[in-house]
Amino acid sequence: MNETLIPYAGVVTEITGQTPDVKTFRVEAPEGGKLFEHLPGQCAMLSVPGISEAMISITSSPTNRDFMEFSVKKCGCLTDWLHAMDEGQMITVRGPYGRHFPVEEELKGKNLVFVAGGIGLAPLRSVINYVRDNRANYGRVDIIYGSRSKEDLVYYNEIVSEWTNTPDFHVHLTIDREQEGWDGHVGFVPNYISELELSAVNACALVCGPPIMIKFSLPNLLQAGFDKTQIFTTMELRMKCGIGKCGRCNIGNKYVCKDGPVFRFDQLDELPDEY
Amino acid sequence: MKKLQKTQLQPFFAALAANASLYLPVDNEVGKAEFKKWQDGVQMSTALNTLRSAKDFFFPQTENLMEFKMEGKRIDVIDTREECEDFVLFGVRACDAASFAILDRVYLVDPVDTYYKNRREHGTVVTLACGRPAETCFCGTFGIDATDPAGDVTAWELADGYALRANTEKGEALLASVAALLTDTDTAEVEAEQARVRAILARLPLSGLTTEGLGEGMTKEFFARPEWAALSEACLGCGTCTFVCPTCQCYDIRDFDTGHGIQRFRCWDSCMYSDFTKMAHGNPRTSQLERFRQRFMHKLVYFPDNNDGIFGCVGCGRCLARCPISMNIVKVMKALKKGGAEQ
Numbered sequence: 195m196n197e198t199l200i201p202y203a204g205v206v207t208e209i210t211g212q213t214p215d216v217k218t219f220r221v222e223a224p225e226g227g228k229l230f231e232h233l234p235g236q237c238a239m240l241s242v243p244g245i246s247e248a249m250i251s252i253t254s255s256p257t258n259r260d261f262m263e264f265s266v267k268k269c270g271c272l273t274d275w276l277h278a279m280d281e282g283q284m285i286t287v288r289g290p291y292g293r294h295f296p297v298e299e300e301l302k303g304k305n306l307v308f309v310a311g312g313i314g315l316a317p318l319r320s321v322i323n324y325v326r327d328n329r330a331n332y333g334r335v336d337i338i339y340g341s342r343s344k345e346d347l348v349y350y351n352e353i354v355s356e357w358t359n360t361p362d363f364h365v366h367l368t369i370d371r372e373q374e375g376w377d378g379h380v381g382f383v384p385n386y387i388s389e390l391e392l393s394a395v396n397a398c399a400l401v402c403g404p405p406i407m408i409k410f411s412l413p414n415l416l417q418a419g420f421d422k423t424q425i426f427t428t429m430e431l432r433m434k435c436g437i438g439k440c441g442r443c444n445i446g447n448k449y450v451c452k453d454g455p456v457f458r459f460d461q462l463d464e465l466p467d468e469y
Numbered sequence: 470m471k472k473l474q475k476t477q478l479q480p481f482f483a484a485l486a487a488n489a490s491l492y493l494p495v496d497n498e499v500g501k502a503e504f505k506k507w508q509d510g511v512q513m514s515t516a517l518n519t520l521r522s523a524k525d526f527f528f529p530q531t532e533n534l535m536e537f538k539m540e541g542k543r544i545d546v547i548d549t550r551e552e553c554e555d556f557v558l559f560g561v562r563a564c565d566a567a568s569f570a571i572l573d574r575v576y577l578v579d580p581v582d583t584y585y586k587n588r589r590e591h592g593t594v595v596t597l598a599c600g601r602p603a604e605t606c607f608c609g610t611f612g613i614d615a616t617d618p619a620g621d622v623t624a625w626e627l628a629d630g631y632a633l634r635a636n637t638e639k640g641e642a643l644l645a646s647v648a649a650l651l652t653d654t655d656t657a658e659v660e661a662e663q664a665r666v667r668a669i670l671a672r673l674p675l676s677g678l679t680t681e682g683l684g685e686g687m688t689k690e691f692f693a694r695p696e697w698a699a700l701s702e703a704c705l706g707c708g709t710c711t712f713v714c715p716t717c718q719c720y721d722i723r724d725f726d727t728g729h730g731i732q733r734f735r736c737w738d739s740c741m742y743s744d745f746t747k748m749a750h751g752n753p754r755t756s757q758l759e760r761f762r763q764r765f766m767h768k769l770v771y772f773p774d775n776n777d778g779i780f781g782c783v784g785c786g787r788c789l790a791r792c793p794i795s796m797n798i799v800k801v802m803k804a805l806k807k808g809g810a811e812q
Contacts, residue, residue, distance in 0.1 A: 197583045199722070200535050203544045243537035243544060243731040244724050270749035284544040286537070432748045434722045437580050440738070441719030442746060444767070445753075446688050447774035466692040469753050 198437055201241060201286035202229045207261065209281050212348040213341075215268045216313055217277055218253065221287060222261045229287050232256055234297050234320040235428055235456045238289030239436050240264060242279075246272040249433045249451065252290065253316040255323035262287075265316040265348060291436040292455045295321050295400060295426060304398045305333035309411050311383050311403025312341050315348050317428045317455075318402050326360050333362070336392060340368040340383040340407075344376050366390060384410035387418065394419035401427045405469075412459065422459035429455045429469065445469045471633040471644055472654035478631070482507050482559070484647045489555035489593070492526065494519050504558065513560060517603050518785065522715030523565040526558055527588045528572060530712075531736040534584065534722070538730050547730075550583065553591040557643065560597045563618030564608045564785035568715030569594065570619070571783070574776050575718050593639045596620030600666060605786030607675035607799065613783060615670060616663040625659045632659045675799060680780060682806045684773040691770060692762070696804040701761035703794040708739035710797070713787040716768065719745075740764050765801045 208220035223229050232238070232252050241247035248270075254263035268277040276285070295301065306325065308318050325332045337357065341347045347367060358365050368379040368386050379386060384407065392415075399415050401408055408427060415425055431443035431450045438452035446465040448454065473481050485491045486507050494514040495505040502516035504523060538545040569589075576585035596618035599606075608615055617623065621640035625632040632654060635641040644651065670676060711717045721738040724731050738745060740763045746754050754760050772781035782798055789797045 195581070195583050195586075197548070197550065198580045199582075200548055201546060203546050243539060243733065244726050246724070247722065273749070280542075283542045286544060286546060430748075431753060432746050434720065434735075434738075439575055439582060439718070439720075440722070441740060441767075442738075444763075444771065446692075446766075447771040466688055468692075468759065 198288060199435065201239065201288035203284050204229050204262075204287045206279070206281060206283050206285060209279075212265060212350075213346045215277075216265055216346075216348050217268075218263050218265045218348075219276065219285075220261045220263050221285065224284075227260065228258075228262055230290060232262070232290035233294035234324045235292070235295035235317055236290035237292050237317075237436070237451075237455060238262070238264070238287050239291070239433075240266075240272070240276075241286045242272060242275050243286060245275045246270075247286075247434075248272050249291070249430070249436060251317035251320070251428070251455070253319045255320050255327060257324055257327035265313065265319075267313045289436065291451055293453065295428075295456050297321060297324055301398055302331050303333070304396055305393070306335045307392055307397060307399040307415075308335070308337045308339070309383060309387060309399060309401040309403070309415070310337070310339045311407040312346065313348060314403030314407070315339055316402075318400055319349060321400060322357065326357070326363075329361065333396065335360075335363045336366065336390070337363070338366045338368070338383060338386055338390065340370070340381075340386065342370045343373055344369055382410070383407050384414050387411055387414040392418045394421070394424060397424065399425045401425060422463065425459045426456055427459065427462075429457060431469065470654050470656055470659065471651040472627075472630050473633060473651055474630045477650050478513075479509075481647055481650050482511075482513075483509065484650060485557050485559070485643070488646055489557050491557045491559060493559040507559075517599065517601055517606075518562050518565070518787075520787075521713055522568060522785065522787065523558060523561050524568060524572060524715050524718075526556070526592060527569065527585055528576070528718060528720075528737075531734055532584060533732055533734045535733050536730050537733070550587070553587045555591050555593070557593045557595060559595045560624075561594050561618070561620060562599055562785070563596060563613050563615045564606075564783040565715050566594060566596045566619045567608070567611070567613045567783045568785075571716045571772075571776075571779065571781060572718055574779070593622070593643050594620040595622040595624055595633075595640075595643070598623065598625045598662070598666070600626050600662075602666065602670055602673060603786065604674050605789040606670075606673060607678050607784035607786065609670060609676065610678045610680060610784050611780050611782060616666045625662050627658050627662060632656075632662075634659075675784075678799060678802065680802075683769050683802060684780065685770070685778050686774065687770045688766070688774070691766065691805055694805065694808075696808070697758050697762045700796065700801055700804055701758045704741070704757050704761050704796060705793060706741050706743060706757050706760065707793060708741045709791050709793065710788040711739035711741055711764070712737060713791050715783055715785055715787075716781050740767070765798060768798065769802065769805070 204221040210218045250264045253265045433443045434440040438449040443450040491507040492504045494502040496514045501520040502514035536547040576582040599615040621637045720735045768781035
């Protein structure tokens, strides 16, 4: 009988530096191809045996047939190790875990507003590229993305070379402070939402970033006319199993690993304030 | 219903042990009962219950999950799972038997925990109805009948022997394997014993404790209650309650470098510990109040929410007896029900 706690071994075939502390790891099965299929917003447990195991969102779109990608910020035991390793190294992967963004259900046919801060763009990138690969199924797309500085914007090359050239894609980048060589918008993401005069008609918003960004973005989206049933986010808590059994990632009666990580804001209202 | 004469108890154990490993409560060197493997001459404890619950047999305190061979950049994942040997647990009390059904609701739901399932499939549980329930007992609060416990076989201790009733196919097979030692009997003796014990249960100090007002849908009502501060104030975060609890099922997964590979194991963990939810970017539960609240909200609200109203407590009373600061789930239940009036 299959045991979900036992991972696959995968090969890291390409490592791309995104920012000073974020790298993207391309993972393939040893015989080539993806280790398993997933849907946008789902996560996987990555591990280097002997170091640690952690839940990381799958940043590549399921429309990519050849590999999976994970963007990882260097901030702990496992992530330090991943950042220090070379291409060709194997790691272990298990999943996919959790509920995905409802790309074929609630989001289909809608205008989409993506709101991201820092590494928070990683789980949304899976949706964004899924939408690009199924462009006819979705309306106007606005991507509001901010980071501390230009160097901290992840996927910068992909954004300017591919996303901005996709029909009816409107990318709005911002950085926290003025910086030499940056003539784009300066300011925090929540304020930028208000400045853009977004339309909530037939639209859904997908938000991911630091808790403080989410906290201040929500009222501004509501002010712009979005209802909580139109706004989705994805969450992260400490996890060991990924399947709702180790008891670690609950918020009230919901487990982020299996009932999330994607939640609609009206669903979050039902949960106690403990995240 | 079958009957075993007391004089035949050791031959009965020997017959069971001939087919499978037999575990039963045995007094240790300090006089506390714990489940031990039976061998010739081992006497069953007369204690009401074991110090630790019987959950170890299905969800052991530590267990190896898998191994990894690491060579250069290569990793080989080695599935070390093996079919578990058949075993018999004799003398499990009604509370602990009910805890297995609660653990099943965690570990046997999709995706199934195959380590747990393997042990469940190979274990046969013989429960023993309680003869002398204690003042810390409150299994009746959760609808558990100490005089008629669940299990593959239910046993009652009588003056001159044991009455035995098979409840499942596994139980039928177990009794069939020792049929030569058993005689047929009617239910009269058992009913008399049950009536005697029910009279004791009714007089126990916690006999009036109910779950009314607790359970499903009470998160909003209970989460921000001021009583949590006083209830949790003296909690040491030692985790004793978790480790003696038959329903606590949280675990940690860790790796151990054996020198010639990596062993990945899991072990019991406790939501009472400060690093339980600690992440690289912070901790959603930084105070003992939050951790204490999580443990009791899980058993009294969250678990019922997700499990048709069934509570995550079986009233075994171990936490009442063991908590070093005398805090326990009964005090929490009373405080939540009465808004602190009975504090």
